[in-house]
Amino acid sequence: MAELKLLHMYPNLLDLYGDSGNVEILKYRCGLRGIELKVSRRIIGDTDTDFESADIIYLGGGADLEQQMLADDLLKCADGIRAAYENGAFLLMICGGYQLLGQYYLDSNGEKIKGLGLFDYYTEASSDKRKRCIGNIVIETKIDGESYKVIGFENHGGQTKGVKTEFGKVLAGNGNEFSSAIEGYMEENVIATYLHGPLLSKNPKLSDRIISYCMSRQTGEKYTPAAVNDKLEEECREVLLERLLGEK
């Protein structure tokens, strides 16, 4: 049986908005293709984390308190994550995970939390604590050159700047900053975004894009995932796109 490995970073701390659902969905969709997704975890204080063999490294979002708690431990993982990324492992990061892999996060009290510095972008909290980007969001990204609408829910105070290669163009909602034109950050093997929902729940092509990428990388041949029953997902997208883009 084919096998992929996912390293879930701090699942006990970074699981604020059902983000662990992304792991469940990847596992489910891998399973439909006869691929076993093996999930390992990094918890604060672990010393034996295997970054090298991970096909996917996943970071969810967390509350401020939890993000502060793990910031130091995450810095210890810097070399491992960087090496895996440079070696082509796929990085999927949501909200807090997105922020923590950039240069820094300046919180609403003016305190600077150092990020991993893997990417150039940086995040500054809005000066008014009560002002947050909250609500349904639709963006348009590209998957293998084709446009794909991604539906999710954003809830963040941080304003992320310095993004050169965004995840998508905002069709409805805020994005990286209040009323931003762009959302998230993307490279060939990176998706970093503010979208909860969880992200993969209403965007099955995105899950399949990640699975294809990882399988192709592993086998050295282009992998095309078999079509599966996505009737519920397709109907869900139809209803929500009409509601969210129709409202605009």
Next chain:
Amino acid sequence: MSVKNSLTIWFGKFMVKCLRLIGRDAGNAPGLVLWTLNKDCLKAFKVECPIIAVTGTNGKTSVTNYLSHIFASGKGKIITNTQGNNLDTGICSLLLANCDMKGRVKADYLVLETDESHVPVIYSKLKLETLVLLNFFRDQLDRNGEVETLILKVKKFLETFEGNVVLNADDPNVARLGRANPNNKNIFYFSVERYSGATDEPYEVGEGKFCPFCDTELVYDYYQYSHVGRFHCPKCRFGEDKPFTLIKNVDLSAPSFEADGETYKTAHNSIYYMYNLAAVYTAAKLYDFDKKILHDTFEHFEVNNGRLETFNIAGSELMVNLAKNPVGANMTLRVMNEQECEKELLFVLNDNLADGHDVSWIWDINFSIFRDVTRVVTSGTRAYDIAIRIKCSGYDPDKIVVRPDLDDAMEELFKNSGRKFAIANYTAVQPTRAAIKRYKERREANG
């Protein structure tokens, strides 16, 4: 009474009268208007009787209904918001409807369900005698913010509060508040001994895994549900306070529990419900009620209103339970699983303002425990989201039927007869009950 307070009451009363004259139920509107005009409007009321407030994420409405029933059986006139209008404006409307022209509220007791985030603002203006704190779970994050923010809000209020505090000793998020005011001697913890369904490992996500006083990871002897269970901090000994009420021998098959040496029969049998009764028992104990009233209430009283409410329709039994968050939904799934028979589930999920627009919490519900569920019908404004969630837990998508419209959902659900369960979130629960009643009428009209 100050001129401003007199004017507040007169104006409020006038408003209620006008609304009634044009045939409208006053509802929440007068409170909202008063609050807008005068932020201190609650101070205009003169409440001389004790106020008992119930707060927490889950179970507020049930506990308030139980306490009201007990207080009304024992000690005369009570005023209460059993329908769950629990915000500052709702409570303001309630008092306005029940006061005289001088703002005097005549009753023996006020039993008030109170939203967690509104506890400080309301009871800085009304004198509270007893606060009952049930639990703190993740709930509507986009509206309420993180759980920690809410806990800190209540903690700040308790720092200067000297009245009775009834606290769940088994929820670390609540138990920590017993230390908010070291000078307050009126701290009454309740705890429930390990029951048959408790587990050694947590089986649902939860908050509060670290000691709030020293950041050490908490150690659990067992989990009753979610993060509720017997815990302690190995470093600073948080969690070792002796409970004022210890509920023993929870027997889900009887069902019954034991408190202070007496066995009480109960109407329902989930652990979640037993914790609600533990809170009710503890608060009632402070007011010295006749045990006979307690026995009678626990055995016979039903809140209904979408809380473990049962409907019998055309040979089927349907139990409806409100679930606003993963803990509530997981609890209903457990109750469902305990039934040794095939069953069907209806899940109604809305994303209206009062629900929180974000429905990602459904991914924290543990559907992998499904046993003998032959079909799932989903409904509500987010019917598809919940369908996808259940599918990705490994449930056969061909057994999931999506019917966003509630009347269609009922037609679908009752195509087969048998045992059925319904979970509905906050704004979905009343429309679901109404749709059930409409369906029942249609069936009966058609013979």
